[in-house]
Amino acid sequence: MKTEETFVPGLKGVIACETGISLLDTEREKINIRGHDLIDLSQKKTYADMVYLLLEGSLPDDSEREKLEKKLKAHYDVPANVTEVLEMLPEHTHAMDGQRTAISVLAGYDERIDDRSTSVNKERAYELLGQLPAITVNSYRILHGKEPVKPNPELSYSANFLYMITGKEPTEREEEIFDSSLLLYSEHEMPNSTFTSRVIASTNSDMYGALSGAVASLKGNLHGGANEAVMHMLKETDSVSGFEQLMKTKLEKKEKIMGFGHRVYMNRMDPRALVMKESLKQLCDIKGDNTLLEMCEAGEDIMKEEKGLYPNLDYYAAPVYWMLGVPIPLYTPIFFSSRAAGLCAHIIEQHDNNRLFRPRVKYTGKELE
Ligand SMILES: CC(=O)SCCNC(=O)CCNC(=O)[C@H](O)C(C)(C)COP(=O)(O)OP(=O)(O)OC[C@H]1O[C@@H](n2cnc3c(N)ncnc32)[C@H](O)[C@@H]1OP(=O)(O)O
Numbered sequence: 001m002k003t004e005e006t007f008v009p010g011l012k013g014v015i016a017c018e019t020g021i022s023l024l025d026t027e028r029e030k031i032n033i034r035g036h037d038l039i040d041l042s043q044k045k046t047y048a049d050m051v052y053l054l055l056e057g058s059l060p061d062d063s064e065r066e067k068l069e070k071k072l073k074a075h076y077d078v079p080a081n082v083t084e085v086l087e088m089l090p091e092h093t094h095a096m097d098g099q100r101t102a103i104s105v106l107a108g109y110d111e112r113i114d115d116r117s118t119s120v121n122k123e124r125a126y127e128l129l130g131q132l133p134a135i136t137v138n139s140y141r142i143l144h145g146k147e148p149v150k151p152n153p154e155l156s157y158s159a160n161f162l163y164m165i166t167g168k169e170p171t172e173r174e175e176e177i178f179d180s181s182l183l184l185y186s187e188h189e190m191p192n193s194t195f196t197s198r199v200i201a202s203t204n205s206d207m208y209g210a211l212s213g214a215v216a217s218l219k220g221n222l223h224g225g226a227n228e229a230v231m232h233m234l235k236e237t238d239s240v241s242g243f244e245q246l247m248k249t250k251l252e253k254k255e256k257i258m259g260f261g262h263r264v265y266m267n268r269m270d271p272r273a274l275v276m277k278e279s280l281k282q283l284c285d286i287k288g289d290n291t292l293l294e295m296c297e298a299g300e301d302i303m304k305e306e307k308g309l310y311p312n313l314d315y316y317a318a319p320v321y322w323m324l325g326v327p328i329p330l331y332t333p334i335f336f337s338s339r340a341a342g343l344c345a346h347i348i349e350q351h352d353n354n355r356l357f358r359p360r361v362k363y364t365g366k367e368l369e
Pocket residue numbers: 010221222223224226255256257258259260261262263264307309312313314
């Protein structure tokens with residue numbers, strides 16, 4: 001094999017593995033999650049349903065959903081040592097790094113850490129998903145000098161997550177919108193973070209290590225970190241004309257505009273972004289102030305006209321989180337919490353049918369003397 005013949009920068013279009021979990025079906029313009037259209041799921045199902053679909057392979061019936069919710073809630077509490085470790089982190093630590101550290105600490109509590117069987121891996125995934133709202137919110141709170149907050153098991157999984165973030169019980173509409181953001185973020189075929197987690201899992205390393213690597217991958221602003229970057233950009237101005245000017249200046253300076261473009265959807269809008277745009281409209285209507293929506297739409301028009309680029313999910317998820325009262329440093333950790341469902345499914349699939357990832361290089365160094 002001549003390695004230069006198979007070299008594709010950024011692995012664009014390269015098939016990395018076989019999976020039964022999801023596919024970005026570009027021909028049918030659908031996101032296929034185990035045979036279900038993600039956008040359809042976002043209209044009819046909840047994040048808990050998605051967790052079940054991703055980990056068990058089919059949608060739950062009512063009693064299965066009830067059992068799942070109970071199981072997640074049974075794991076809400078996080079060992080006290082995790083909190084203590086978070087308290088020792090330097091104050092400028094990002095919540096993503098807090099989240100990554102907490103997941104690493106949890107590995108030490110797993111008495112079956114060397115067991116990679118499907119059943120144990122699944123139990124481990126449910127436990128982690130139960131713990132993630134507290135890990136996520138409390139990483140942020142501790143790093144910002146606030147007292148950790150306790151989960152409220154009386155609320156649904158998503159309502160509790162949002163309650164822990166904002167300190168107040170969400171309205172039904174707020175809960176639905178937050179839940180649908182989690183569902184939309186939960187799985188997306190083979191992004192960098194999923195690839196990272198599968199590469200780590202392929203050495204027979206454990207789920208905590210594979211997830212910690214995925215947090216690090218997702219933190220970058222070319223991936224999950226873009227949702228925070230979008231909100232910082234929107235906050236630089238408070239008017240439509242100001243935002244238009246800001247975008248034009250950035251484009252003149254050849255800067256990348258966060259929240260636009262996608263490795264797979266380069267010529268059209270990410271279908272998930274359309275759902276979040278609708279949620280933003282509803283939140284703006286409730287508030288009686290459309291400014292944020294109008295700013296986003298103006299940005300969308302400029303990018304279409306100037307670059308032929310369209311919004312990805314992060315572009316509209318960011319202002320939705322802002323309207324829901326979510327602090328900006330929690331946007332990417334929330335993305336990770338939700339994505340952990342898809343990541344765990346991929347790690348389990350990798351462990352179940354493993355082949356070590358070990359590619360080759362196109363060597364550009366000195367010849368042997
Ligand atoms: C949920 C998610 O993780 S979605 C992704 C979130 N990330 C972002 O929003 C960050 C901004 N977007 C980007 O950086 C890119 O579009 C990526 C990383 C998502 C995809 O990257 P790639 O597939 O490698 O495309 P690449 O970066 O090579 O872009 C192709 C061309 O479009 C341009 N382009 C792509 N995205 C943008 C953007 N957001 N702003 C300005 N120009 C862009 C590039 O400059 C490049 O132009 P050139 O050919 O003239 O050099």
